[in-house]
Amino acid sequence: MADDLKTRKTTVEPQVRREQSLARTQVVPWLIVIVLLAAAAWLGWRAFFYHEEGDPVGSAMLAFEKQNSLTVFSSRFEVVAESEDRRGIMGVDLLKSRQAAIIPATVEYRLDLSTMDRDRFEWNDSNDTMTVVIPQLRISRPNLDEAAQKTFTEGTYVSRDASADLARNNSRQAERKAAEFAKNPEVLALARQAAKDAVRQNLAIPLEVAGYGNVTVNVRFDGEKQPG
Template identity: 80%
Template sequence: MANDLKTDLRTDERSSISPEVRRDRRLARTQAAPWLIVILLLAAVAWLGWRAFLYEEEGDPVGSAMLAFEKQNSLTVFSSRFEVVAESEDRRGILGVDLLESRQAAIIPASVEYRLDLSGMDRNQFVWDAEAETLDVTIPTLRISRPNLDEAQAKTFTEGTYVSRDASVDLARNNSEQAERKAVAFAKNPEVLALARQAAKDAVRQNLAIPLQVAGYGDVTVNVRFEGEDTP
């Protein structure tokens, strides 16, 4: 008797709901299913993206440091702009007799850049001291760019009774070659190179200390030295 009563109640309940309401409920369930799938897919994509790009193993400051370097394969740490002076002579004649002699001096602005190639660095070049919260980093030798001569801004001084077109071209070419050699020598000057090396250490120290601090490792001390350089 009780079972018959429950059956009658469920029957009465279904009969009391209009066909329009039942149709709306089925439509709502049908429309909600695709949105649920989309939400699940978005959550999966977000997790995979976090895992691939943001996730870091806990307690691995070396991994965090390498991640900071992976974003930039080459780092320009110092640039120098200066002027070089070049002077050339040109003699032209007939049958070995110099008939025309000219001279040209040029003051040419030049610039060079000092870069670090970070693409080849691996874990062996990072040493983490957890007790002292210190990261020791060994960086590769600086690379010096080819001098950039700003010949459009050069100041030239030419002497000679008559300077032919060919003589003018030769004088300018010789001065350019001479200026480039002098610029290379200046870029390797010990005093200038020392400034560039110190700038490189400061740049690496800053590029690592801040990401490590953001990653939650606190105020980490970063020591930087070049390959072959004695540990301070």
């Protein structure tokens, strides 16, 4: 009887050790998974929800941290240019040609965000309002879509040189007219409003996600008086 108990005990002990070793082996992968999930959750919280207490300006500046320039408005329109070419001998015009062109042009309005330092942000804690002062818009050089232009040429005979000169003069004229049109008060007003809306949207959502709630964002340009 004692021998049977001794044999049974000897058999059970290795089996228990194997089960304990197997249990530890099965637990290790789950611990690794739990640690990885916790690390991912912490990194996500740190990236999207963490903010220093009482520093909404810092959170707002993060929205512009990686953007040096922001295109807020694009205007596409057509400009008309007209040039005349005269060619002759000994001061006598023998060949006269004229060309009119309708050329599509695109102009972009951009904000330079590299100057957006802390002094341009003001936080009012009593009514959860962020006031931002942005720099004046920068207008890009007109981009002429000469491949899509329409031309109308008059002349008995238009030489290759005359045609090239007419096209070149029309391009210069179109670029100048497009740059002038880009500064049209009505177009500029649309671009300025688009800039304010873009900045407001770029700040309101990150501030809300950062835990500041439904924040009011007021935007104005350098030199522009504060409403009220």
